[in-house]
Amino acid sequence: xxxxxxxxxxxxxxxxxxxxxxxxxxxxxxxxxxxxxxxxxxxxxxxxxxxxxxxxxxxxxxxxxxxxxxxxxxxxxxxxxxxxxxxxxxxxxxxxxxxxxxxxxxxxxxxxxxxxxxxxxxxxxxxxxxxxxxxxxxxxxxxxxxxxxxxxxxxxxxxxxxxxxxxxxxxxxxxxxxxxxxxxxxxxxxxxxxxxxxxxxxxxxxxxxxxxxxxxxxxxxxxxxxxxxxxxxxxxxxxxxxxxxxxxxxxxxxxxxxxxxxxx
Numbered sequence: 245x246x247x248x249x250x251x252x253x254x255x256x257x258x259x260x261x262x263x264x265x266x267x268x269x270x271x272x273x274x275x276x277x278x279x280x281x282x283x284x285x286x287x288x289x290x291x292x293x294x295x296x297x298x299x300x301x302x303x304x305x306x307x308x309x310x311x312x313x314x315x316x317x318x319x320x321x322x323x324x325x326x327x328x329x330x331x332x333x334x335x336x337x338x339x340x341x342x343x344x345x346x347x348x349x350x351x352x353x354x355x356x357x358x359x360x361x362x363x364x365x366x367x368x369x370x371x372x373x374x375x376x377x378x379x380x381x382x383x384x385x386x387x388x389x390x391x392x393x394x395x396x397x398x399x400x401x402x403x404x405x406x407x408x409x410x411x412x413x414x415x416x417x418x419x420x421x422x423x424x425x426x427x428x429x430x431x432x433x434x435x436x437x438x439x440x441x442x443x444x445x446x447x448x449x450x451x452x453x454x455x456x457x458x459x460x461x462x463x464x465x466x467x468x469x470x471x472x473x474x475x476x477x478x479x480x481x482x483x484x485x486x487x488x489x490x491x492x493x494x495x496x497x498x499x500x501x502x503x504x505x506x507x508x
Contacts, residue, residue: 245382245389245403247475247482252300253382254308255389255475255484263489266476271488278473278487289469292379293372377418380407380464381425383472385484385492386455394480401429405455406443407464414461426455 247254261277263269280288299305304315304324311323318337320330351359381404390399408414409422421428424439426446434442447454457464471492472484483491 245387246395246400247389247391248308248310249395249400250308250382252307253379254306255383255472256309257475257477259477260309261474263474266489269489274473274487274489285466285470289465292469293375294368296375297371373418376461376465377409377422380409380461380468381405381422383468383484384457385468385471385486386457387483388493389475389482389484391480391482402426402450402453402455404429405457407457407459407461409461 258266263277264273296305300307301317304311304313304317307315315324316322317324318333318340320333320337322333325333347359347363354362384405386405387403388399390396390403404425406425407422409418415423419436420439421436424443427434427439427442430446431442459467471486473487474485475482476485479495481495483493485491
């Protein structure tokens with residue numbers, strides 16, 4: 245993951261939360277900011293699953309902080325888009341407007357109950373899986389986040405985790421995108437039915453560095469939601485820290501100095 249280049253689920257830093265310096269911070273400082281009751285945590289999770297995508301599209305919630313607060317994905321002049329892309333945004337907005345009109349007319353014809361049953365509920369279920377899948381594959385205590393000096397396409401593509409989301413059902417209905425997400429990052433144009441073969445080849449290359457997590461989907465969701473709290477402001481390769489200010493992974497001391505010497 246790239247701290248500067250990625251567009252969504254960008255980690256917030258120690259300074260973003262107003263936390264004391266690492267050398268002086270007490271565990272109570274972290275708990276004051278991040279510790280919540282289980283019921284409130286559940287509410288936050290449900291809110292993200294129900295409205296997280298919409299909040300991102302309308303206000304850039306959990307999007308890249310390089311954009312102004314409240315950046316809107318539907319505004320053609322938004323800093324998200326290049327000038328040559330603005331006509332496409334206008335066309336997209338026109339299509340969404342037409343679809344909304346069609347839905348209103350259809351609802352008037354079939355009734356609100358059928359609208360909820362046949363459109364709204366399936367839409368929310370799809371919305372839920374899109375948000376959960378994206379969140380779980382790009383936010384995890386084991387995933388490294390790179391700043392510009394250390395980021396490369398290969399490192400960025402490998403900064404994810406393969407998960408057996410919903411077992412055989414997830415593999416079938418989500419077209420392998422969760423089971424073979426590393427392959428999807430590396431070779432995004434490969435047909436979904438070939439992804440399992442690519443994953444097997446990747447395992448042979450990465451060996452012990454292949455990142456796979458067999459944790460139950462919903463347990464992994466809760467773990468990620470509660471342990472991926474913030475990253476440090478400094479460091480070219482950083483990992484998420486939890487509510488106690490601890491990281492599940494850390495760099496071996498001096499490893500970046502060795503890489504610098506090798507490149508000279």
